[in-house]
Amino acid sequence: MQEWSKNKKKESKTICFVPTMGYLHQGHISLMEKGAPLCDELVLSIFVNPTQFGPNEDLDSYPSNIENDLSLAKKAGATAVFLPNKENIYPENYQTEIRLKYLPDHLCGKFRPVHFTGVATVVTKLFNIVMPDMAVFGQKDYQQLQIIRQLTLDLDFDIKIIAGDIIREKDGLAMSSRNAYLSKSQRASALSLWQSLNLAKELIAKGEKDSGKIKHKMETFFKTFSQTTPEYICFCDPQTLDHVDSIENQVLLALAVKIGKTRLIDNALIDPSR
Structure with missing residues (x-):
């Protein structure tokens, strides 16, 4: 892979990169479609990274369909697919970690302590x-997007980081490889994430600024769905991810919810002035 990239650089070709853990869906495809027109070459990687999974998480059961992934990648315009195995990335005696000080201490990082070190x-x-x-x-x-932005800045990578929009099913559920875990009844309950975000938007549009009051109403709303337990509901500064008590400016509303044993995340950027 590195040799391929070096050769493209010698030809003055530009490279856009979309890293994934595979089991591609329309969300991944949208990232490739966003990146493909911006560079000469589009590289997709598929690697289920073991170091970002904690104990009792779904590393061993993470869904996979490489043949379908390769077909979708080709249709989306990928010119190369990087498929390393664990030994390629973490050879024997590997001992280096990249760790950020502050951004991982929020949101998912509180519940998945090893996750963002593995990601970084x-x-x-x-x-x-x-x-x-x-x-x-x-x-x-x-949160991952913000961590990658900070990582790129801190380590002087000459790489432009581009954000891709959240892609949703027709009923509003954010597309995720982990949606494959949901039963029919759990799939219906999973709509609570999107619906709760809309509930918060409506409350803010009506003038509510107290994030604690909005969070309480969201928690009450989640209780009306079976097998549904919020892990966190947070109103944050979009840059620092610090908690926001009073919603005066644009705020990130981020949440993680367990539907049965499946952990799903979603978020929305909300501007009270709009």
Whole structure:
């Protein structure tokens, strides 16, 4: 992969990179379609990174369909697909980690303590291997997006980070590879994430500024759905991810919810002046 990229650079070709863990859906495709027109080459990586999974998480059961992924990648305009295995990325005696100080202490990082160190480490390695000019990350993983932006800035990567929109099913559920875990009844309950975001938007539009009051109404709303337990509901500064008590400016509303054993995330940027 690195040799391929070096050769493209010698030909003065530009490279756009979309890193994924595979089991591609329309959300991933939208990232490739966003990146394809911006560079000469579009590289997709598929690697289920073990270091970003904690104990009792779904590493061993994470869905996979490489043949379908390759077909979708080709249709979306990918000119190369990087398919490393664990031994390629973390060879024997590997011992280096990339760790951020502050951004991982919020949202998902509170509940998945090893996750973002694993993400930052593997993305750093992938950037060094693929050597892209730009990379596209989805906004559904908003905290991850902010961490990658900070990582790129701090480590002086000459890479432009592009945000891809959240892609939703027709009924509003944010597309995720983990949606495949949901039963029919759980799939219906999973709509509570999108609906709760809309509930918050309506309350803010009516003039409610107290994030605690909005959060309480959202928690009450979630209780009306079976097998549904919020892990967190947070109103944050979109840049720092620090908690916001009074909603005066644009705010990130981020949430993680367990539907049965499946953990789903979603978010919305909300501007009270609009």
